[in-house]
Amino acid sequence: MRGLHSILFSASIGLLLIACSQSQDGQVQTLAPRFESSSEDFWTIKKIGGEGTSLDEAATSHAYGYPLPSLSLDELDLHRTGDANFSRHFSDDAQRSEFGLGPVYNNTSCVACHNLDGRGSLPLGLAETRWTKLGVNEAIFLRISIENDAILKSDKNKANHFGAPRAVPGFSTQLFHVGTYGLRGVNSSDGQAEVWVTLKKSQFQYPDGQVTELSQPIFEIRNPYDGVSESSSLESESGSTKKPVSRLLQDDVRMSPRMGMPMYGLGLLESIPEKDLLKNAAIDRSSEGVHGIANMVWDAIKDKKGDPQPVSLGRFGLKGSTATIEHQSMAALNGDIGVTNLLFPSESIFGTALFEVFQRNHPSPLKIEASDSVMNSLVFYSKTLAVPPRRNIEDQDVIRGAKLFAQVHCTSCHVPSWETGVSKIRSLAYQKIYPYTDLLLHDMGEGLADNRQDFLANGKQWKTRALWGLGLTKVVNPRAGFLHDGRALTVEEAILWHRGEASHSLQKFSQLTKMERRQLLQFLQSL
Amino acid sequence: MKHRYCAKNLVERFFFLVALVLTLGCSQSKNEPSPTTSSPEKIFSGHELEGSVIQNLGKNVILSTYLGLSKSAAELRDQVAVLEASRTQENLNKAQNLWKQCRYYWESTEAFLFGPVESLSVDPMIDTWPLNRADLDAILQSGSPIKAEVLRTLGTNLKGFHTAEYLLFGNGLRSNQKIISDLSAREIEYLKAATVVLAEDTEKLTAAWVNHSNPDDPNSKSYLSILTEPQLSNAIYSSPQAVISELVNGMVGIADEVGSGKIADPLGGSLGEANPTAEESPFSWNSVSDFSNNIRSIQMLYTGQSEMGAGAGIRDLVAAKDPLLARQIEDQIALAIQKIQQISSDGMPFGQAILNEVGRSRVLLAQQEVNNLHLLLKQKVLPLLQ
Missing domain, CATH: 1.20.1420.20 (M75 peptidase, HXXE motif)
Structure with missing residues (x-):
């Protein structure tokens, strides 16, 4: 039986979602509410991935690693091959069958950044009082690009991949801090540059006086290699000589950290019809300070098929900068690990000065390094990890927390439910799912800003993360960090970093009583 | 990276824990039958039995295996130092046996690869396969000094168990019985650095079970406590x-x-x-x-x-x-x-x-x-x- 509270809540949700949108001809129109009044008592749902929910209900470190329950035997076989390849350490030893690693990379396997298919963590030993060099086995890297007014204002067309970040000349759009042995000299596994990290601490004080400590990693690039800074020098006007500033260290270079993110449920997110997500982007919730933006990005798969306008909604990556799982995983294989593949056949640093150095010592012919089996199975694996089911859904604190979650309008961006459309994989198709995301971009404020444009995403915008499975994060990796750079050690810390469009929600959250805040967090823990 | 735990501290803790565990074990054997199937008639309530299982497996199985791992890794490191000082077949054989002992403990942890081994990313640091033999051979042939502080910064496929294995046993094609005359000074130099780093990494892992699960957070509980004290307020194991x-x-x-x-x-x-x-x-x-x-x-x-x-x-x-x-x-x-x-x-x-x-x-x-x-x-x- 639905209680009075539930009915009231349903009515409020209904009101919230009767919103306005601007049609293409500029006229404002009223859209039908996305949730039909109250029917969406999302807090009652246990199988939040529909048929794509794992059958294993135990809250263990294995929780993110189960395949979709209804895979056929052949599909399960392909998934398991993908699982093995996801854990495989690629090698830079040309004699090995695992060859393909490098010549520069961020880590040697997929699972090294997506710990047990979940989130990664920041390096050990970080402190405010010192800088720590990013090592060879870390779950985080930097995206890089150059940016100036001319680039930002330039037309988005096929030549520039419809507004893709502009590579730093002599580098790339990603900084590979590890390299094959000796690339940067004797006794070194350094890659394109060293990355150093320190912590900046701050505090958040609730209106009731409670204080929560926050910390943020600060990154610095040192000792880059671009073939200029290491060997040559310039004469200045005063006649003295000085080394030119590396291209990587110039003022127009932007960098943005990226932590490894969870892998489960991706196939379901990919199966949500684009038109449904775009409908939501058209809803103007400016009265709440919220308006999601669809990141329309270059679609490598469409491009490969010859589509004259290869653009799709970006739904993967922290800024929604890739449209498909195939694109995302093959780009990661090529970039993060350095393994060339059919979709991205060139080495990530092809054409740079460092690549010339590499080729002098390794004059092997360029070839596709990932086999068909590796590529296909990795993509399939990434599509077919099941979502863990919720826990404690009948706990009264959890139920109360869910209602508070909606009451403070977290649901404006973390939209509870969607329906998937057609899919070749049975348990992905036509499912009612509860990922708690709109897959759209939102301004998250200065504290989280990376100040780097990524297609349509500006320097303050991030894609809403899915929240399903969130409560198992620490069971899978006890040091896992939340948010794009892993700065938040707890879900509460992650909430306290929300600003920009989420400022109203943060304010409402902070004004809840301690018990109510705990209940809201317990709801998130149940996901 | 600077470690918070010195070897001495950990060894002291090891002996303390061994003594503690032995004491617990002795008192159990003196005062009550061991709750195993050797006494199937003993009746436990469900929760009582679960508690006994968790306590025993946490302390006597999991922790003791990790303690064995870090202790044997330290012994391997020390034996390689002895081997460097005295290059005899006997000392090489002892080092080989200690590698196998260390490996025995590591492989014996694989049913419980959760918690610190994951959060500290220890597995890739000590057990990456394959190693890069081409680069390893190139380093050995070069004249550059190999120290632990250098090896810590090198790729994961140039350190850990399999690097030490290759140096101690040879290529394994026809034999696993390396003879001392085949062990070069450069190999010993590399081996020394590799076993120092291996001992550090295993020590870090054990310390997370004994002291603080997150070595950067002095307020964090030991992972043994997290595992053996399941309750609603426990963020990882609520029951x-x-x-x-x-x-x-x-x-x-x-x-x-x-x-x-x-x-x-x-x-x-x-x-x-x-x-x-x-x-x-x-x-x-x-x-x-x-x-x-x-x-x-x-x-x-x-x-x-x-x-x-x-x-x-x-x-x-x-x-x-x-x-x-x-x-x-x-x-x-x-x-x-x-x-x-x-x-x-x-x-x-x-x-x-x-x-x-x-x-x-x-x-x-x-x-x-x-x-x-x-x-x-x-x-x-x-x-x-x-």
């Missing part, structure tokens, strides 16, 4: 049931990996598809021991029996619901270990056994029994206890 599920899932996971990965990948579907390069400990010819110690890690969790003595295990939970199944699982574990060990019954290492039909038939038998164990754990034990 004893959650811990039991973690342990049983770990058993299922490693049984699957041994049968479907570690044995299956090198074995291939036929003689023509055998792939010896996929074998994990080829230089020392230690793969059969690796596999059997993986299953031994299941056995320890199941029976509760460890180097620290007898105690409650998963078997007791199964026996409380299905005594016949409890016995069947125990027998299947023993059978799987027996068949694995029989792979090398004629002295033939795994890497050679997969290359002839007689050897392959023994490997297939072992694989079958491991797969049977996996199915029993997955299809019978998991549903029973979840």
Whole structure:
């Protein structure tokens, strides 16, 4: 039986979602509410991935690693091959069958950044009082690009991949801090540059006086290699000589950290019809300070098929900068690990000065390094990890927390439910799912800003993360960090970093009583 | 990276814990029967029994195995220093045996690869396979000094167990009996650095179980406390049931990996598809021991029996619901270990056994029994206890 509270809540949700949108001809129109009044008592749902929910209900470190329950035997076989390849350490030893690693990379396997298919963590030993060099086995890297007014204002067309970040000349759009042995000299596994990290601490004080400590990693690039800074020098006007500033260290270079993110449920997110997500982007919730933006990005798969306008909604990556799982995983294989593949056949640093150095010592012919089996199975694996089911859904604190979650309008961006459309994989198709995301971009404020444009995403915008499975994060990796750079050690810390469009929600959250805040967090823990 | 734990501190803690555990074990044996199937009549309430299982497996099985790992890694490091000072066959043999001992403990942890081993990313630092032999050989041939502080910064495929294995045992093609005259000064220099780093990494892992699960957070509890004190306020294990599920899932996971990965990948579907390069400990010819110690890690969790003595295990939970199944699982574990060990019954290492039909038939038998164990754990034990 639905209680009075539930009915009231349903009515409020209904009101919230009767919103306005601007049609293409500029006229404002009223859209039908996305949730039909109250029917969406999302807090009652246990199988939040529909048929794509794992059958294993135990809250263990294995929780993110189960395949979709209804895979056929052949599909399960392909998934398991993908699982093995996801854990495989690629090698830079040309004699090995695992060859393909490098010549520069961020880590040697997929699972090294997506710990047990979940989130990664920041390096050990970080402190405010010192800088720590990013090592060879870390779950985080930097995206890089150059940016100036001319680039930002330039037309988005096929030549520039419809507004893709502009590579730093002599580098790339990603900084590979590890390299094959000796690339940067004797006794070194350094890659394109060293990355150093320190912590900046701050505090958040609730209106009731409670204080929560926050910390943020600060990154610095040192000792880059671009073939200029290491060997040559310039004469200045005063006649003295000085080394030119590396291209990587110039003022127009932007960098943005990226932590490894969870892998489960991706196939379901990919199966949500684009038109449904775009409908939501058209809803103007400016009265709440919220308006999601669809990141329309270059679609490598469409491009490969010859589509004259290869653009799709970006739904993967922290800024929604890739449209498909195939694109995302093959780009990661090529970039993060350095393994060339059919979709991205060139080495990530092809054409740079460092690549010339590499080729002098390794004059092997360029070839596709990932086999068909590796590529296909990795993509399939990434599509077919099941979502863990919720826990404690009948706990009264959890139920109360869910209602508070909606009451403070977290649901404006973390939209509870969607329906998937057609899919070749049975348990992905036509499912009612509860990922708690709109897959759209939102301004998250200065504290989280990376100040780097990524297609349509500006320097303050991030894609809403899915929240399903969130409560198992620490069971899978006890040091896992939340948010794009892993700065938040707890879900509460992650909430306290929300600003920009989420400022109203943060304010409402902070004004809840301690018990109510705990209940809201317990709801998130149940996901 | 600067470590918070000095070796001395950890060794002291080790002896303290061993003494503590021994004391607990002794008092148990004096005052009450050990809660194993040796006394199936003893009746526990469900929660009491779960608590006994978790306490015993946490302290006497898991922690003691990690302590054994870091202790033997420190002994290996020290023996390599002795070998450097006195290059004799005896000292080399001792170092080889200590590598095997260290490997024994590491492989015996594989049913409980959760918690710090994941959050500290220790596995890739100490057990990346394959190593990069081409680069390793190039470094050895170069004149540049190899120190631990350098090796810490090098790629994960240039350090850890398999690098030390290659240096200690040779290439493993015809023999795993390296003779001292084949061990160069450069190899000892590299070996010294590699074993220093290996000891540090295992020590870091053990410290997270003993001191603070997050070494950067002095307020964090030890992972042993997190595992053995399940309650609602525990952010990782909210109930004893959650811990039991973690342990049983770990058993299922490693049984699957041994049968479907570690044995299956090198074995291939036929003689023509055998792939010896996929074998994990080829230089020392230690793969059969690796596999059997993986299953031994299941056995320890199941029976509760460890180097620290007898105690409650998963078997007791199964026996409380299905005594016949409890016995069947125990027998299947023993059978799987027996068949694995029989792979090398004629002295033939795994890497050679997969290359002839007689050897392959023994490997297939072992694989079958491991797969049977996996199915029993997955299809019978998991549903029973979840």
